[in-house]
Amino acid sequence: MAQFISDIPQVFWDGLFVGSFYALIALGYSMVYGIIKLLNFAHGDIYMVGAFIGYTILTAIGGTFHMLGLFALIIVMMISMLITGVIGVVVEKLAYQPLRGAPRLAVLITAVGASFALEYGVAAIASPNPRGFPVRLDGDFVLVLGARVTIPQIILMLIAGALMIALDTYIRRTSTGRAMRAISLDMKGSLLMGVKVNAVISRTFFIGSALAGAAGVMAGAYYGKIDFLMGFIIGLKAFTAAVIGGIGNIRGAMLGGLVLGLVESFGSELVGGQWRDAFAFAVLILFLTLRPTGILGERVTERV
Amino acid sequence: MSAVLEVKDLEISFGGVKAVDGLSFSANAKEIIAVIGPNGAGKTSAFNCITGFYKPTGGSVKLNGADVTGQRPADIAHAGVSRTFQNLRLFHDMTVLDNVRAGMHLYGGQNFFDAIFHTPRFKHSEAHYTEEAHYWLDFVGYRGRRGVPIRNLSYGQQKQVEISRALARKSDLLLLDEPAAGLNHSEKQSLLELVRRIRDLGTAVVLIEHDMGLVMEVSERIVVMNFGREIADGTPAEVKANPAVIEAYLGRDDDADDQDQEVAAHGDA
Amino acid sequence: MTIDNSTESIHTVEGGGKKRGAAAWISSVFENKYIGLVALAIALLMPFLIATPYAINIMTTAAIFVVLAAGLNIVVGYCGLLDLGYIAFLAVGAYTAGIIAKAFELPVLFTLPAVVIMCILAGLIIGAPTLRLRSDYLAIVTLGFGEITRITANNLTITGGPSGIYNIPGFLSIGGIDFQNPIIFYYLTVLIVAGLVLAAARLGKSRLGRAWKFVKEDEDAAEAMGIHTYKVKLLAYIFGAVWGGFGGMLFASHLTAISPMSFVFLQSALVLMAVVLGGMGNMKGVVLGALAISLLPELLRDFAAYRYLLFGLLLVVVMVFRPQGLWPPRGAEAERTKAQREAAAFANGLKK
Incomplete structure (x- = not known):
């Protein structure tokens, strides 16, 4: 028990760190769901694609990276964001847009198909074996309240935080953000009011996918290993995070990501690391059955 | 009373x-x-x-x-209680007869064992369902085809089927x-x-x-x-x-x- | 009341031109009543054509896959509930059969009651809390349950951890006939599977099966007719689970070894593809879909790297262009004959 108490700061920090990844991916899930009520199964795979794009670019530029360091990683991340964003839009245009208004079952199955196509597309192109990421972020750590906090961890969390703040501002302050909120309340009404619904939805997919792509590159650089199925579990967890926060709610997704990270971190400390994923999914099932609106989800459910 | x-x-x-x-x-x-x-x-x-x-x-x-x-x-x-809806709520991919059979769901007459083994009870019960469905379609004066999916019907016919379904509920x-x-x-x-x-x-x-x-x-x-x-x-x-x-x-x-x-x-x- | 005979008989005449040529021929072949028997006969004759151990193995696996597709068709095709963790029921069936058969040194067949009970329980545990959820939440929760099942199997000692269970006793052995003989086991599997497919198809055409379809099409309208939608959905889940359990039992005794690796999401997705591509709700289509999904990779070995990519794309393309699946249920039945119509008119006249 004493051991556990002394571990608390470390467990807390680890949870927070992993949680910020979940939050970044959960945002895309939540935005898309909030706007067109689509559960985009392929979203986790966009994260994986992001990691592979980062891998490809970094491998291509090879040794030059070490001269440029972190700055180069950020540039690579931005390029990956751009490409994953476009992939997200293409997936939406090809797979989801033709099915707008179709029965939910058909749309869900399409999403599973899109996810499958992305996973095995990457496996076919890049081989199904795991790849070592050419860049590994490791570095000195500082002790904060007894927790080992590495510099890259801090940098990655700062990047994640900056992206989230940027997104939040975008949605609150710009006309596109307003259009997104309008569509989520009433798509037909927005269309009648002259909102370019399809364009806004595309932009939503772009932003969500770009964020997931960023998370992919960051995860690759941090964990050092990527494979074509890496998006599956994390996609499921990001969805869990979105649900915990209240799906469709942007700040909820961020909060949900952090909460899930913490719950999972403490949970696996208590019941053993091999149960980590099972524990996270159990949390998902509990939330969905007991409080499907999530922590901050009140606003999206007021419709009767 | x-x-x-x-x-x-x-x-x-x-x-x-x-x-x-x-x-x-x-x-x-x-x-x-x-x-x-x-x-x-x-x-x-x-x-x-x-x-x-x-x-x-x-x-x-x-x-x-x-x-x-x-x-x-x-x-x-x-x-x-039985009801119809303001904007027809029929089972569009199912046949006219099946739609009316929905109204008779509560009258049972068979269980899954009967269904799997096609017991005489099952056959009798299915025949009864069909007969009753025809009866109520006749009752409302429905004259169209009955073995086709609802979506092929005109609006007026769909309205008739919805009332038949509600009536079959008895x-x-x-x-x-x-x-x-x-x-x-x-x-x-x-x-x-x-x-x-x-x-x-x-x-x-x-x-x-x-x-x-x-x-x-x-x-x-x-x-x-x-x-x-x-x-x-x-x-x-x-x-x-x-x-x-x-x-x-x-x-x-x-x-x-x-x-x-x-x-x-x-x-x- | 009067019935206008003329209108009804006019309507009975096929509207528009009859389908001609090849299309009509194919549709008449596939919609034929005896197509199931023909398929069974082909399955039974196959070993006379190719009896290599490899071929028999593939065919047995395909037959087991068919029963899974039939079970998932109850859940997805009939009732419209998207289950993305269906393979969990295969796992429950396989592990129950494997553990009990090994522990008590029983032939696998004798574990059947336990398998059925465990699968009903699993169906209840997964279904009861989740079936009130909206359909997309249900999909992801079943996905979570599927993963939980696999992780549990991976971590418990009773399930043998990551290496699983091996040396599972044979299916049955009486009077010198060992059912573990691959060809005998193939025949046994085909017969069991055929029985289960027929049973599932018959369920689909019963009061319960209609209730499933009502729920799939319009839950509110179904409720208004007195159909307790929650109970009906739970029943679909339980039937699906039991079919999966049968599959698991056959799977365990076919391979004599099982491990968590056999129960990954990919497998759930493949069963779903069989159901969707075949035509949700149409048992014949689903069987065909299952055979295609399990046998095509054997025929298209050159495309091994791309096959799942193709499956994924196919899923999207089919949903976009033909959301009801390649071979959906026909949604048609026989009209009343003139004699029946007159008899009904007469009876109604008497009632009046």
């Missing part, structure tokens, strides 16, 4: 707006009651409360003396939500006659309708609603002479589309 349907002080509100605010009326066997009122008066909301699709926030609904307020729709249907109370909407003059005349024949089966019929001529001709009592409140309840002649009703309808077009909220699918919107 208690009334088939007894609604007392029924209330429902959506986020502060009272869609139904103190509705009371009753319906007896072999009686035709009409619920009328201007757009958004809360008629369909009241139907949805009675049938369990909305949970009333106040008041009570009694069926044959038993309180069913707030029960789930299936249980209320079990207690003897309930004590039948709620018809705008049965005449979208029908032409001669179809309305057949509907009038059909509603009377349903009444003669011993059923209590409650209908929401906009066609005043039809309502005045067919109903024995009329309940008038406005802004969720009940403003009159009486025979057609009484209601016609009621100043509150005249005021509510003054200058209004009776045929205007009802904008009442459609059943927002309980739980799943």
Whole structure:
């Protein structure tokens, strides 16, 4: 028990760190769901694609990276964001847009198909074996309240935080953000009011996918290993995070990501690391059955 | 003997707006009651409360003396209520006969063991389902094909099938939500006659309708609603002479589309 | 009341031109009543054509896959509930059969009651809390349950951890006939699977099966007719689970070894593809879909790297262009004959 108490700061920090990844991916899930009520199964795979794009670019530029360091990683991340964003839009245009208004079952199955196509597309192109990421972020750590906090961890969390703040501002302050909120309340009404619904939805997919792509590159650089199925579990967890926060709610997704990270971190400390994923999914099932609106989800459910 | 349907002080509100605010009326066997009122008066909301699709926030609904307020729709249907919907709610990919068979679900007659092994009981029960389905289709005067999916049918035929389905339920109370909407003059005349024949089966019929001529001709009592409140309840002649009703309808077009909220699918919107 | 005979008989005449040529021939072949028997006969004759151990193995696996597709068709095709963790039921069946058969040194067949009970329990545990959820939440929760099942199997000692259970006793052995003989086991599997497919198809055409379809098409309308949608959905789940359990039992005794690796999401997705591509709700289509999904990779070995990519794309393309699946249920039945119509008119006349 004493051991556990002394571990608390470390467990807390680890949870927070992993949680910020979940939050970044959960945002895309939540935005898309909030706007067109689509559960985009392929979203986790966009994260994986992001990691592979980062891998490809970094491998291509090879040794030059070490001269440029972190700055180069950020540039690579931005390029990956751009490409994953476009992939997200293409997936939406090809797979989801033709099915707008179709029965939910058909749309869900399409999403599973899109996810499958992305996973095995990457496996076919890049081989199904795991790849070592050419860049590994490791570095000195500082002790904060007894927790080992590495510099890259801090940098990655700062990047994640900056992206989230940027997104939040975008949605609150710009006309596109307003259009997104309008569509989520009433798509037909927005269309009648002259909102370019399809364009806004595309932009939503772009932003969500770009964020997931960023998370992919960051995860690759941090964990050092990527494979074509890496998006599956994390996609499921990001969805869990979105649900915990209240799906469709942007700040909820961020909060949900952090909460899930913490719950999972403490949970696996208590019941053993091999149960980590099972524990996270159990949390998902509990939330969905007991409080499907999530922590901050009140606003999206007021419709009767 | 208690009334088939007894609604007392029924209330429902959506986020502060009272869609139904103190509705009371009753319906007896072999009686035709009409619920009328201007757009958004809360008629369909009241139907949805009675049938369990909305949970009333106040008041009570009694069926044959038993309180069913707030029960789930299936249980209320079990207690003897059957209904049609304002915008047809049929099973579009299934055949006409299957749609009518849906109304007979509660009459059982087979279990899954019978179904898997095609026992004589199963065959007998299926034959019975088919026979009854044809009977009710005949009853409403449906003349189209019966082995084809609903989506191939005209609007008028779909309306007939929906009523057949509700009749196959053989309930004590039948709620018809705008049965005449979208029908032409001669179809309305057949509907009038059909509603009377349903009444003669011993059923209590409650209908929401906009066609005043039809309502005045067919109903024995009329309940008038406005802004969720009940403003009159009486025979057609009484209601016609009621100043509150005249005021509510003054200058209004009776045929205007009802904008009442459609059943927002309980739980799943 | 009167019935206008003339109109009904006019309507009975096929509207528009009859389908001609190849299309009509194919559709008449596939909609034929005896197509199931023909398929069974082909399955039974196959070992006379190719009896290499490899071929028999593939065919047995395909047959087991068919029963999974039939079970998932109850859940997805009939009832419209998207289950993305269906393979969990295969796992429950396989592990129950494997553990009990090994512990008590029983032939696998004798574990059947336990398998059925465990699968009903699993169906209840997964279904009861989740079936009230909206359909997309249900999909992801079943996905979570599928993963939980696999992780549990991976971490418990009773399930043998990551290495699983091996040396599972044979299916049955009486009077010198060992059912573990691959060909005998193939025949046994085909017969069991055929029985289960027929049973599932018959369920689909019964009162319960209709209730499933009503729920799939319009839950509110179904409720209004007195159908307790929650119970009906739970029953679909339980039937699906039991079919999966049968599959698991056959799977365990076919391979004599099981491990968590056999129960990954990919497998759930493949069963779903079989159901969707075949035509949700149409048992014949689903069987064909299952055979295609399990046998095509064997025929298209050259495309091994791309096959799942193709499956994924196919899923999207089919949903976009033909959301009801390649071979959906026909949604048609026989009209009344003239004699029946007259008899009904006469009877109605008497009632009056």
